[in-house]
Amino acid sequence: MILLDGKKTAADIKEEISLEVDYLKNNHKKTPHLAAIIVGNNGASITYVNAKVKACERVGFESTLIRLPEDITEEALLNEIAVLNIDNDIDGFIVQLPLPKHIDEQKVIMAVAPDKDVDGFHPTNVGKMALNLPTFISATPFGILELLDRYEVETSGKHVVVLGRSHIVGSPMSILLSQKRKVGNATVTMCHSRTKNLKEITLQADIIVAAIGIPEFLKADMVKDNVTVIDVGITRVADPSKKNGFRLVGDVAFKEVAEKSQYITPVPGGVGPMTIAMLLKNTLLACKRKNANDSKDC
Numbered sequence: 001m002i003l004l005d006g007k008k009t010a011a012d013i014k015e016e017i018s019l020e021v022d023y024l025k026n027n028h029k030k031t032p033h034l035a036a037i038i039v040g041n042n043g044a045s046i047t048y049v050n051a052k053v054k055a056c057e058r059v060g061f062e063s064t065l066i067r068l069p070e071d072i073t074e075e076a077l078l079n080e081i082a083v084l085n086i087d088n089d090i091d092g093f094i095v096q097l098p099l100p101k102h103i104d105e106q107k108v109i110m111a112v113a114p115d116k117d118v119d120g121f122h123p124t125n126v127g128k129m130a131l132n133l134p135t136f137i138s139a140t141p142f143g144i145l146e147l148l149d150r151y152e153v154e155t156s157g158k159h160v161v162v163l164g165r166s167h168i169v170g171s172p173m174s175i176l177l178s179q180k181r182k183v184g185n186a187t188v189t190m191c192h193s194r195t196k197n198l199k200e201i202t203l204q205a206d207i208i209v210a211a212i213g214i215p216e217f218l219k220a221d222m223v224k225d226n227v228t229v230i231d232v233g234i235t236r237v238a239d240p241s242k243k244n245g246f247r248l249v250g251d252v253a254f255k256e257v258a259e260k261s262q263y264i265t266p267v268p269g270g271v272g273p274m275t276i277a278m279l280l281k282n283t284l285l286a287c288k289r290k291n292a293n294d295s296k297d298c
Contacts, residue, residue, distance in 0.1 A: 001258050001259070001261050001262065001263070001264060002151065002262065002263050002264075003263075003264065003265075003266060004147050004148075004151055004153075004230070004263050004264065004265045004266075004270060005266075005269065005270075006143070006147060006265060006266075006269055006270040006271055006272065006273045006274045007269040007270075007273045009146070009147055009150055009273075009274060009277075010143075010273035010274050010276065010277035011273075012150075013146070013274075013277040013278075013280075013281065014055065014058055014059050014277055014280065017059045017277075017280055017281060017284055018058070018059040018060055020284060021059055021060035021061065021284070022060065024287070024288075024291070025060070029291045030091075030287055030290060030291050031060065031061065031062055031287070032061045032062070032091050032092075032280075032283050032284050032286070032287035033061065033062040033063070033064070033089055033090050033091050033092075033283075033287070034052070034056055034061055034062075034063050034064075034090075034091065034092055034093065034094075034118065034279075034280070034283045035063070035064040035065075035066065035084055035087075035090045035092075035093035035094075036049050036052060036053070036063070036064070036065050036066065036093065036094050036095075036096060037066045037068065037077075037080060037081070037084075037093065037094070037095045037096065038065070038066070038067050038068070038096045039068045039069075039070065039072060039077065039095075039096070039099055039100060039103070040068075040069070040070035040099075040100055041070060042098070045096045045097075045098070048096065049065065049096050051276060052094075052276055052279065053065055055276050055277075055279075055280055056280070059280055061280065061283065062089075064090070064093075066080060068080065070100055071100075072100075072103075074102065074103045074104060074107065074108075077095075077099075077103060077108065078107070078108070078111050081095065081108065081111045081112060082111070084116070085111075085112070085113040085116060090116065091116065091118075091283055091286040091287040091290060092116045092117070092118030092136075092282060092283040092286040092287075093112070093116055093118070094118060094119045094279070095108055095109075095112065095119075109121045109122060109123075110122065110123070115286065115289070116286065117136055118136055118139075118279060118282035118283050118286055119136070119138060119139065119279070119282075120135070120136040120137050120138035120139065120142070120172075120282065121138065121167075121168070126138075126167075126172070129172060129175065129176070130175050132179045132180070132181065136282045136285070136286070137172070137176070137278075137282075138168060138169075138172050139275045139276070139278040139279040139282065140168060140169050140232065140271060140274075140275045140278075141169060141172045141173045141176055142278040142281070142282070143271060143274025143275050143277060143278040144173060144209065144230055144232075144271060144274070145176060145177075145183045146274060146277075146278060147230075147265070147270075147271070147274055148183045148228075148230075149182065149183045151263060153183075153207070153228055153263055155177060155183050155184060155185060155186045155207065156184070156185040156186065157185065157186070157187070158186045158187070158206035158207055159186070159187050159188075159189070159204055159205055159206050159207070160174075160177050160178075160186040160187070160188045160189070160205065160206065160207040160208075160209065161188075161189050161190075161191060161201055161202050161204070161205035161207070161208050161209070162174045162177075162188060162189070162190045162191065162208075162209045162211070163191050163192075163202075163208065163209065163210045163211060163212045163217075163218070163251070164191075164192065164209075164210070164211035164212040164213070164232075165190055165192045166211065169209075169211040169232050170190060170192075170209075170211050171190070173209050173211070174188045174190040177207075177209075186207070189201055189205075192212075198222075199221070199222050202218070202222045202223060203222065203223065203224055204224075205223070205224070205227060206227065206228065207227070207228040207229075207230070208223065208227060208228070208229050208230065209230045209232065210229065210230065210231050210232060210233060210250070210251035210252050211232035211233065211251065212233065212251055213233055213235065213251065214233070214235075214251055215233070215235040215237055215249045215250075215251070216249055216250070216251070216252065216253040216254075217233075217251050217252070217253075218231075218251060218252040218253060218257060219253050219256060219257070220253065220256035220257050220259065220260055223257055223260055223261070224260070225260050226260075226261070226262040227257075227260060227261050227262065228261065228262055228263040228264070229252055229257055229261050229263070229264040229265065230265050230270075230271065231250035231251055231252040231254070231264070231265050231266075231267050231270060231271065232250070232251065232271050233249075233250040233251030233252070233267065234248055234249075234250055234267055234268065234272060235248070235249055235250075236248060237249050248267060248268050249267060250265075250267030250270075252264070252267075254266065254267065
């Protein structure tokens with residue numbers, strides 16, 4: 001069994017990005033600048049955004065964190081987004097989800113300018129992704145592709161089963177892996193809560209991407225020998241033996257599934273670190289595009 005080490009791979013990617021940023025600075029080019037909007041006091045969101053800010057510092061990016069109150073109106077939030085859309089110093093920005101219930105998340109996603117949408121959530125970027133055109137790929141699917149690529153996991157002609165159909169992971173993952181690309185050319189089955197005979201399907205899979213948010217859902221009797229397993233889930237479960245009273249688990253029963261796997265991602269330390277690394281990579285791409293356009297204008 002080979003562990004797909006997202007923590008180490010993400011560190012390698014950050015080092016590569018850092019070298020590119022040094023090159024930009026040494027050649028008097030614009031330094032990448034990532035902004036993040038966070039609404040309210042969701043603990044998980046605050047932790048995640050703070051990790052992104054630290055990652056920006058690590059690679060030499062500029063970063064801006066905009067914290068807004070829980071009771072901000074939808075109109076006021078959209079105004080904040082409009083300001084970032086026209087700020088030439090900001091290369092890309094994200095609006096951290098989830099948002100308070102009184103705000104329409106889809107309306108917010110639509111308000112972000114596609115050329116600054118480094119999360120890859122805007123319909124324009126999703127459409128380009130589906131057509132295999134150059135665009136910002138959503139950071140988690142992008143990170144999974146990169147992890148498979150760097151560990152040279154063969155996907156061409158393989159049967160991939162994706163568990164979950166979210167717009168953030170499951171759906172784009174199923175599209176990307178079926179496309180004619182270096183990490184792709186697979187036959188993909190996407191399963192969800194209405195799928196019948198799920199175990200029969202997962203037992204056929206060469207590669208499984210588990211992204212359903214149910215702790216330790218995928219068991220050893222649901223996978224065949226030498227399977228590759230990508231675990232996207234992360235959930236806190238009570239554990240009295242731990243000092244903090246909980247432990248983090250994924251959608252896969254790791255110990256038992258690992259015994260049958262050729263490759264598997266751990267939780268934590270698998271897909272999670274890759275997501276932040278690829279957000280940085282998208283921001284660097286946005287900055288380089290801007291530098292190229294500025295050069296043409298000169």
